[in-house]
Amino acid sequence: MASSRDDFVIAFRSAFLKKENKQKFSLFTLLFISILIIILSSLNFKIIKDLKSIISEAVYRTSFIVSVPENFLINSYLKVAEYSNFYEDYKKNKEELKNFQSKEILNEIIISENNELKKLIEDFTFTRNKILAKVIVDHDSPFSKTLIINKGSKDGLKIGTNIYDENYLIGRVIETNFKTSRVLLLSDLNSNVPISISPGDVQAIVVGDGTESGKIKYIKDNLIEDIQDQSIAYTSGTGGVFRSGAPVGRVSINQDEFSINFYSNFSQLKYVLVEIENSNSLSTTDNDQKEIVLDDTESVKIKLLNDQIDILNDSNKKFLEENTELASQNKNLLIQNNKLENRIKKQTTEINQNKLDQEEFEFLKLNLLYSAKCQKSVFKKGYEVGTPEYKNCILKKGRE
Amino acid sequence: MVIFRKNKFVYKLYAWLPILFLLFSVLNEFDLNYLTIEYFSFNFPFVLIFYFTLKEYNRFDYLLVFIAGLVNDTVIGTPLGLSSFSYIFVCIFSVYLRNITIRPNLIKDWFYFLFVITLINSINYLILFFFFSYDLNIMFYVINNLFTFLLYIPMSLIFNNYLKTIND
Numbered sequence: 001m002a003s004s005r006d007d008f009v010i011a012f013r014s015a016f017l018k019k020e021n022k023q024k025f026s027l028f029t030l031l032f033i034s035i036l037i038i039i040l041s042s043l044n045f046k047i048i049k050d051l052k053s054i055i056s057e058a059v060y061r062t063s064f065i066v067s068v069p070e071n072f073l074i075n076s077y078l079k080v081a082e083y084s085n086f087y088e089d090y091k092k093n094k095e096e097l098k099n100f101q102s103k104e105i106l107n108e109i110i111i112s113e114n115n116e117l118k119k120l121i122e123d124f125t126f127t128r129n130k131i132l133a134k135v136i137v138d139h140d141s142p143f144s145k146t147l148i149i150n151k152g153s154k155d156g157l158k159i160g161t162n163i164y165d166e167n168y169l170i171g172r173v174i175e176t177n178f179k180t181s182r183v184l185l186l187s188d189l190n191s192n193v194p195i196s197i198s199p200g201d202v203q204a205i206v207v208g209d210g211t212e213s214g215k216i217k218y219i220k221d222n223l224i225e226d227i228q229d230q231s232i233a234y235t236s237g238t239g240g241v242f243r244s245g246a247p248v249g250r251v252s253i254n255q256d257e258f259s260i261n262f263y264s265n266f267s268q269l270k271y272v273l274v275e276i277e278n279s280n281s282l283s284t285t286d287n288d289q290k291e292i293v294l295d296d297t298e299s300v301k302i303k304l305l306n307d308q309i310d311i312l313n314d315s316n317k318k319f320l321e322e323n324t325e326l327a328s329q330n331k332n333l334l335i336q337n338n339k340l341e342n343r344i345k346k347q348t349t350e351i352n353q354n355k356l357d358q359e360e361f362e363f364l365k366l367n368l369l370y371s372a373k374c375q376k377s378v379f380k381k382g383y384e385v386g387t388p389e390y391k392n393c394i395l396k397k398g399r400e
Numbered sequence: 401m402v403i404f405r406k407n408k409f410v411y412k413l414y415a416w417l418p419i420l421f422l423l424f425s426v427l428n429e430f431d432l433n434y435l436t437i438e439y440f441s442f443n444f445p446f447v448l449i450f451y452f453t454l455k456e457y458n459r460f461d462y463l464l465v466f467i468a469g470l471v472n473d474t475v476i477g478t479p480l481g482l483s484s485f486s487y488i489f490v491c492i493f494s495v496y497l498r499n500i501t502i503r504p505n506l507i508k509d510w511f512y513f514l515f516v517i518t519l520i521n522s523i524n525y526l527i528l529f530f531f532f533s534y535d536l537n538i539m540f541y542v543i544n545n546l547f548t549f550l551l552y553i554p555m556s557l558i559f560n561n562y563l564k565t566i567n568d
Contacts (some may be wrong), residue, residue: 007500024462025466027491027492027495030465030466034484034488037470038479038527038531041479041480051480052474052480055480056474059427059474062427063427066428141476143478146476175477189537210540
């Protein structure tokens, strides 16, 4: 017993403390250093932050280079898949483009109205500059949904800066280095975003589920019924971390669970937009300037409405053309229909005639064989030739 | 190996391949996540570190393993030092197994590996949950553990062949 304990101690000491051949440090030393680093990083020590920042700058770039072959393979596969669906996508896009063109006009009007109203309720405005950033590391780990972008504190990024894919919110900055930043995606388990769900204007919080979607939490029980499938979720701006009105995704209802399908596909991000805020105060005393701004807004609105009228006229013209074409097609089809109906009628008559002929032929055949059995004579009961009873008797092959 | 010995640079590169592969895998998060198979992931560095420490491969420097851990933390965004701690822990258990083993057996090593990675993943989970207040899905850890365990046998067969070519 004692010797086995001694063996354990020897093996343990050897594993822990002994510096092996060609090893510069014992495992104990390295273990101690790593525990020390963990403790210091949990206490947010500045040395650890700086060390992490230095390592990050070097590692992110290296990681980007190292990922090149793998990314090339993935992208090649995706490109092949994309080419195979090219024609179908083209048709869908064409349809969508038509819808978007008319929606865009309405959106521009709403944006211009929105800006006007914001100016009326506030004496300052935030001009938002969106700068383009490249995604340099995106490993899609199951444990953390983050990505690294090539813009950092040098470009004005701060912790909490909102990140977009086109107009869709995708996350916020949680760590900034000099020229790189880490973005926490909305799908991460640690991401919480206050949202408004429209229609109904229901306030809720969307929490990432660690995969590709989010779960809606913290809704008041009496408001659950107001939420419909495919409702639109956008940021409410509560808490001040995310600005209000940024589209997030669509609501999906599975049994009693509410989830969000994000508009953006986080696994396909190559470039993102970083929103940097600059506060510009507007002078409230300068009324003339305000009027000029309002005049400008009015002229923009008139221009947009004119554009919309043009678009509506164009679509009207197209509809009329389509209508005429459809009417002529309809006429042709009616003529064809009549022809076909006549043909069917003729064929039905022929078929019926054929049936009668066949029955007659059958009767005559049987008549030759069984006329003696059915015919009435002086000595025998029967039926008179030509009566329906006689015919029936022949078909039954004699009297019963 | 005759070809390698003629070219010293290629031979050196080949001999340092495990550590290069370790650094490559931590920089690239090599776990085939882009296949988007639900929950599918594995921890390749654990397999690599466990195997080469167990075989006492002299070019497998613990300091480089420690640095690989720091790199991994930076790439995946976990608190600095956590992966280094896990990797060094794997090394310690692996060295301990080597010291107490007289007749190496792949199956025994395999199950010992399961015990080690389960312990380390549990410690990782606890540290992240209690000290850093991370929200984590335990299911990801369980499945990652399982796939890492299953990967050990095929990878050890490949590594065996690699060591054979080095020793030839």
